[in-house]
Amino acid sequence: MQWEVVIGLEVHAQLATHSKIFSGASTAYGAEPNTQADLVTLGYPGVLPVLNQEVVVMAAKFGLAVGATVAPRSVFARKNYFYPDLPKGYQISQYELPIVEHGHIDLTLEDGSVKRIGITRAHLEEDAGKSLHENMGGKTGIDLNRAGTPLLEIVSEPDMRSAKEAVNYMRRIHQIVRYLGISDGNMQEGSFRCDANVSVRPVGQQELGTRTEIKNLNSFRFVEKAINFEIERQIEVIEDGGKVVQETRLYDSDRDETRSMRGKEEANDYRYFPDPDLLPVEISAEFLESVKAAMPELPQAKAARFAAQYGLKSVDIEVLTAAQGTADYFEAVAAGCDAKLAANWVTGELGAALNRDGLDIAESRIGPAALIGLLKRIEDNTVSGKIAKDVFATMWDEGSDADAIINAKGLKQITDTGAIEAAVDRVIAENPEQVQQFREGKDKVLGFFVGQVMKATQGKANPGQVNQMLRDKLNS
Amino acid sequence: MALTRKDIEYIAHLARLEVHEDEIPAYTDKLGKIIGFIDALDAAETGDLLPMAHPLNMSQRLRPDVVTAADQRDVYQQNAAEKEGGLYIVPRVVE
The missing domain is CATH 1.10.10.410 (Arc Repressor Mutant, subunit A)
Incomplete structure (x- = not known):
C-alpha cells in the first residue's frame, strides 16, 4: 500500500527579552540555579503578573513577517496542571484568542516548486523550569531560572508531507525569528525547539490517520530522524494489523527511536480559563504601524534583491541570506570590491574558516574591511587567487592585514x-x-x-x- | 445537571485533593447545587455578546522590558522544605 505522511509542527521560540514575560527577573542563560527566580516566578501568594511590552512587540513582528493577522485583542488563559517545574499549578498561555492567527510560510521544494505551509496560530506563554533527576539521591531538583521566560508557540497546519519538508519549514521559521531579532534560536540552549505531530494514511484517503506527538526535538537533524522513525513505525504497526495509539512520544537520539511516554498521558484536562490576573491585550492600529515601520528586510525580500542588485547565483544567495549577519557581512565587502568575488570568498574561504573554528560570522577573525583589503589585491593582480588563499590563512591566524603579509612574505605576483x-x-x-x-x-x-x-x-x-x-x- | 460520585472523584484528583469516602455524598450535593446556579445563567440570552475575559473594562498595562528583580534566592529559600546547591528539592518526579 502507498502511504501519505501528514506532519504538523509546534515550534517553541524563546523570545530574546532581558526580563521575563510577567516579571522583572532576568532571562539570561546559564546563571546559578534559582538566582533568577523572583516572587512571581516562584508563584508566591499575592503577587501579580505584569506583561512585558517587548513580548507583545515581538509577537506582532512575527505575525507581520508570516502574513498573519495580529489580533487587536488577545487573552491570556490558565492551563492547569501540577508539575514542580511550574510552582503556580498552572501555566499562563493563550487559548481561545491568541495574539497571532492565520499566517503562512512559502517553502521552496527541491524541484524548485513553491509550497505554502499554513500557520494556524502563534501564541504567547511562559516557559517552565527545569527538573534535574540525576545524582539527586532519588529526589528531584528544581531550577526555576527558565520558568517565566517568554515563549512564542508557533503552530502549523498539518500541511507537511515528509520529514524533509518539516525540517525545511522549521529552518524557515528559525531564519525568520533570527532576522527579526526576536529569538536567538540557540537550539543547544533550548531557545528553539519543536514538537512534531505525525500521522500516516493510505494515499487518496481524506480522513486523517491517528497521530502521535513527538516532544522536545531540539535539532534539525533530530526532527528529521525522529519523524522518519515515527513514519516507519506507524506504517509497520498498521501493516501488521494493529492500530496507531494517539500518544506522546519521546525521541531518543542515542538509539534513534521514539518511545511512548505512557503514564504521563492520563487526564490531560487542562481546564483552560481566562486568567483573572491579566486583562485582555489590546493592540491598536498605531501600535501595529510602529512595529511595521521597524521591520527589517526579510530573507525572501533580501534574496530577491541580491539576485537583482548583484546578479548572484541562487546557491550563493541561499548561503548569504541564511542569516542576517552573513548578509550584512557580504554587503559590507561587496561595497568595496566586485560583488561576485565577494560572494565567492564569503561563501567559500570565510565560511570554511568559520565552520572549522565553530565561530559565528560576528566573531570572524577577519572583518569585512580586512577582506576587502585582500580582494582588492586579487582585482589589481598583485596576487593570484591561489596565493590569496594563503594570505587569507595567515590573516586568519595572525590577524595582520593583507598588504603587510604580501610584502613581508614577498608574495607579489611576478608580472615581469x-x-x-x-x-x-x-x-x-x-x-x-x-x-x-x-x-x-x-x-x-x-x-x-x-x-x-x-x-x-x-x-x-x-x-x-x-x-x-x-x-x-x-x-x- | 446532577453530579455523580465519579465526577467528584475526578475533580478531587485534578485538584490533588484527598476526599474521604464519607464526604463524597455531601460534596456531590453541594457542588451539584453550584452547577445548578450555572444552569440558571445558561438561561440568559447571550446571542452575539463577546465572551467576557475580565470584569474590568480595561486593557492590559504593559511593563518596559527591564530587569528589576535582584537575586534574593537565600531569602526565598528560607521557606523551602528542602534545598541543595541552590535547587529546590522535591519528591522524585518520574519522567
Whole structure:
C-alpha cells in the first residue's frame, strides 16, 4: 500500500527579552540555579503578573513577517496542571484568542516548486523550569531560572508531507525569528525547539490517520530522524494489523527511536480559563504601524534583491541570506570590491574558516574591511587567487592585514615577463618527454607545465600569463 | 445537571485533593447545587455578546522590558522544605 505522511509542527521560540514575560527577573542563560527566580516566578501568594511590552512587540513582528493577522485583542488563559517545574499549578498561555492567527510560510521544494505551509496560530506563554533527576539521591531538583521566560508557540497546519519538508519549514521559521531579532534560536540552549505531530494514511484517503506527538526535538537533524522513525513505525504497526495509539512520544537520539511516554498521558484536562490576573491585550492600529515601520528586510525580500542588485547565483544567495549577519557581512565587502568575488570568498574561504573554528560570522577573525583589503589585491593582480588563499590563512591566524603579509612574505605576483619567461624556458628544457607528448597532441600535458612553472615561481607567476607563454613556446 | 460520585472523584484528583469516602455524598450535593446556579445563567440570552475575559473594562498595562528583580534566592529559600546547591528539592518526579 502507498502511504501519505501528514506532519504538523509546534515550534517553541524563546523570545530574546532581558526580563521575563510577567516579571522583572532576568532571562539570561546559564546563571546559578534559582538566582533568577523572583516572587512571581516562584508563584508566591499575592503577587501579580505584569506583561512585558517587548513580548507583545515581538509577537506582532512575527505575525507581520508570516502574513498573519495580529489580533487587536488577545487573552491570556490558565492551563492547569501540577508539575514542580511550574510552582503556580498552572501555566499562563493563550487559548481561545491568541495574539497571532492565520499566517503562512512559502517553502521552496527541491524541484524548485513553491509550497505554502499554513500557520494556524502563534501564541504567547511562559516557559517552565527545569527538573534535574540525576545524582539527586532519588529526589528531584528544581531550577526555576527558565520558568517565566517568554515563549512564542508557533503552530502549523498539518500541511507537511515528509520529514524533509518539516525540517525545511522549521529552518524557515528559525531564519525568520533570527532576522527579526526576536529569538536567538540557540537550539543547544533550548531557545528553539519543536514538537512534531505525525500521522500516516493510505494515499487518496481524506480522513486523517491517528497521530502521535513527538516532544522536545531540539535539532534539525533530530526532527528529521525522529519523524522518519515515527513514519516507519506507524506504517509497520498498521501493516501488521494493529492500530496507531494517539500518544506522546519521546525521541531518543542515542538509539534513534521514539518511545511512548505512557503514564504521563492520563487526564490531560487542562481546564483552560481566562486568567483573572491579566486583562485582555489590546493592540491598536498605531501600535501595529510602529512595529511595521521597524521591520527589517526579510530573507525572501533580501534574496530577491541580491539576485537583482548583484546578479548572484541562487546557491550563493541561499548561503548569504541564511542569516542576517552573513548578509550584512557580504554587503559590507561587496561595497568595496566586485560583488561576485565577494560572494565567492564569503561563501567559500570565510565560511570554511568559520565552520572549522565553530565561530559565528560576528566573531570572524577577519572583518569585512580586512577582506576587502585582500580582494582588492586579487582585482589589481598583485596576487593570484591561489596565493590569496594563503594570505587569507595567515590573516586568519595572525590577524595582520593583507598588504603587510604580501610584502613581508614577498608574495607579489611576478608580472615581469622576463622572470616568467626564464622559468618557462627552464621547465621546457628540463622536460623533453612531456614536450614531445604535447606536440603529439596530448593537450592535457599543458597542465603539468603550468604546475611546474608555478612551482618554480612559488606560485607567484600570473597563471594566465604562464599559460599563454607556454602555449606560444610549445607550439612554435 | 446532577453530579455523580465519579465526577467528584475526578475533580478531587485534578485538584490533588484527598476526599474521604464519607464526604463524597455531601460534596456531590453541594457542588451539584453550584452547577445548578450555572444552569440558571445558561438561561440568559447571550446571542452575539463577546465572551467576557475580565470584569474590568480595561486593557492590559504593559511593563518596559527591564530587569528589576535582584537575586534574593537565600531569602526565598528560607521557606523551602528542602534545598541543595541552590535547587529546590522535591519528591522524585518520574519522567
